[in-house]
Amino acid sequence: MIVNPMFHRHLVLAYTAAWVIQLGYLAYVVAKWKARKG
Amino acid sequence: MKLLRWLWVVVTLGLLAQAFHVAMFVVPPDQTQGEIQRIFYYHIGSWCGMSVFFAINLGASIVYLVYRNRNTQRAMKADALAVAAAEMGVVFCTVGLVTGSLWARPVWGIWWTWDERLTSTLVLYLIYVAYLLLRRFAAGPQMQTLAAVMAIFGYADVPIVYMSTRWWRTQHPAPVFFGGPNAGLDPSMFPAVWWNLVAWLAWGALIVTFRYGIAYRDQLAEQNAALRALEVTGS
Numbered sequence: 402m403i404v405n406p407m408f409h410r411h412l413v414l415a416y417t418a419a420w421v422i423q424l425g426y427l428a429y430v431v432a433k434w435k436a437r438k439g
Numbered sequence: 440m441k442l443l444r445w446l447w448v449v450v451t452l453g454l455l456a457q458a459f460h461v462a463m464f465v466v467p468p469d470q471t472q473g474e475i476q477r478i479f480y481y482h483i484g485s486w487c488g489m490s491v492f493f494a495i496n497l498g499a500s501i502v503y504l505v506y507r508n509r510n511t512q513r514a515m516k517a518d519a520l521a522v523a524a525a526e527m528g529v530v531f532c533t534v535g536l537v538t539g540s541l542w543a544r545p546v547w548g549i550w551w552t553w554d555e556r557l558t559s560t561l562v563l564y565l566i567y568v569a570y571l572l573l574r575r576f577a578a579g580p581q582m583q584t585l586a587a588v589m590a591i592f593g594y595a596d597v598p599i600v601y602m603s604t605r606w607w608r609t610q611h612p613a614p615v616f617f618g619g620p621n622a623g624l625d626p627s628m629f630p631a632v633w634w635n636l637v638a639w640l641a642w643g644a645l646i647v648t649f650r651y652g653i654a655y656r657d658q659l660a661e662q663n664a665a666l667r668a669l670e671v672t673g674s
Contacts, residue, residue, distance in 0.1 A: 415478040415541040416459075419485065419534045423642070426530045430650050437653055 451641040458484075458638035462631040469628075478542040480631045484639035485535035490597060492528035492643055493567070496521050497594040500587035507584065515662070518583050519654035521590060522574055523647045525567055531643065532564045547610060555603040556611035563600055566593040 462480035469476030499521035506514040540550045
């Protein structure tokens with residue numbers, strides 16, 4: 402039976418955590434840029 | 440220039456989407472670990488990103504120390520690059536630690552172990568967090584010099600992290616690249632590794648470029664403010 406890897410809890414958590422951390426940092430950089438412009 | 444920047448954003452997002460697709464749906468699952476092994480593709484992408492950006496931080500710190508009394512503009516640019524690269528390196532290091540822990544739980548049965556690879560990585564993470572805290576909270580003209588010196592000493596931990604699985608017997612497996620016989624991946628898994636390496640490095644480079652611009656403009660503003668203060672004091 403082929404199981405969709407998207408349903409593996411730890412796998413989904415790891416990929417989600419990676420994106421949350423990266424996007425969180427991007428938000429920090431964008432906030433810094435906006436503060437500079439303002 | 441603006442068009443080129445947007446093109447870079449689009450290409451990076453395309454690379455990330457392709458890397459995700461290949462890692463999740465194209466390469467086969469691991470024979471022993473099954474689907475959970477796919478964490479590896481984000482895990483290795485993060486570690487390679489961390490190594491590259493900490494190396495850039497090291498190079499920029501050395502350039503800063505060399506030029507700080509000779510060419511102020513060049514030194515300021517190097518310092519701005521150093522802080523941008525260090526932040527990105529810490530972000531990648533955080534992702535590496537978190538994904539590693541989430542992978543360790545189902546595979547090793549534990550979230551964390553104090554083996555040499557994990558411990559030296561945590562020490563590296565703390566060194567660079569301390570570097571960023573120093574930059575954030577220390578004041579005065581010596582701060583950048585101190586930070587640059589700290590970056591050089593901090594980078595000494597990077598080869599220890601890399602070599603730890605060869606020097607000591609660790610819970611963490613042998614290196615995938617240049618790990619010797621019986622180490623490494625099945626060739627069928629390499630497309631996911633390469634796509635993720637390229638995609639995450641492109642992502643890191645994009646954000647570092649953006650952050651560098653902000654840091655450099657901040658430094659110019661600080662320099663101008665200092666010059667104005669001198670003029671006011673002089674007159």
